[in-house]
Amino acid sequence: MLETTIAAIRPADEAAMAAARELHGRLTKPAGSLGALEELSVRLAGLAGACPPPLPEPAAVAIFAGDHGVHAQGVSPWPQEVTAQMIGNFLAGGAVVNAFARQAGASVTVVDVGVATPLPTDPVAEPAVVGAAVLDPAVPRLVVASVRRGTRDLTVTAALTRDEALAAVQTGIRIADELIDAGAGILLTGDMGIGNTTPAAVLIAAFTGVDALDATGRGTGVDDPTYAHKVAVVRAALARHTPDPADPLGVLAAVGGLEHAALAGLILGAAARRTPVLLDGVIAVSAALAAAAFAPDAVSAMVAGHRSAEPGATAALRHLGLDPLIDLGLRLGEGTGALLALPVVSGAVRVLHEVATFDSAGVAEK
Secondary structure, three states: OHHHHHHHOOOOOHHHHHHHHHHHHHEOOOOOOOOHHHHHHHHHHHHHOOOOOOOOOOEEEEEEEEOOHHHHHOOOOOOOHHHHHHHHHHHHOOOHHHHHHHHHOOEEEEEEEEOOOOOOOOOOOOOOOOOHHHHOOOOOEEEEOOOOOOOOOOOOOOOOOHHHHHHHHHHHHHHHHHHHHOOOOEEEEEEEOOOOHHHHHHHHHHHHOOOHHHHOOOOOOOOHHHHHHHHHHHHHHHHHHOOOOOOHHHHHHHHOOHHHHHHHHHHHHHHHOOOOEEEOOHHHHHHHHHHHHHOHHHHHHEEEOEOOOOHHHHHHHHHHOOOOOEOOOOOOOOOHHHHHHHHHHHHHHHHHHHOOEHHHHOOOOO
């Protein structure tokens, strides 16, 4: 599945991009007056191979959840059980992501790809046939697709085997296909996993080459001693595994999380279907680095929703060549920053669909 997905990913359509730029030049506004929105709409035209590109709707948030053996190293003050407890909160509609999703009219799918503790709700079996109800914004949905109950401690051994990492990547691809088949016009990345900013920092350092200090942030808000320890853990993991960015599956297996691998798969799956993916914060962009290492043209499908307060996110976005749409100092995860950026993406595309040209509106040009 991974190989066929990668093979289906193609470069952006240059003719569609040229047509979008030409159309912008004829719309009733000064040339370039919409700033970054214009280039975003051009990129989305290139992804779709059409001008104007389809409106990015309906929106579907996919939250991948997993736990981490490195939690045993004291990199987070939160107990690991919070991962499962937050899944219960997502399904009850009580998390920030739910509030923002309701505002945006986006559906929420929660995927247990590797939670260590029992979920506080009866698992809902993954349906054999996907229907429109999957994209119901009023009903969060759980998919149980656990590869294993949390990763191993990456300071001691590889977090995952290659087969486990591959299974998680392929889970992400399947979820992308499922949501797109159900009608989603844009996918938004979400994540949940206590301690997951530590493997994200290792992934970012591995793929970009930045120092551990520049890749590591405070996550849920750790104090200075814990932060210094966290940086040391990231350094130790890099030294132990010497991950090779030319082998993205090997990097994910050695130092990644199950949610990171699944998010990489979601991005690849969307890119293969020429569907945009709106990236959330540092977990998403660390996964996006892996997706780009698998298939460089997958970057054409990526839209950076926001700039996370985590320093590694800026390093990752710079490496990917992506500019974030908003910068609000967010560091929550869940998909919240991507949801806040969704209206910006919609507006960029809607301009090409609805704004009159100078000729059609009878407006004189300069």
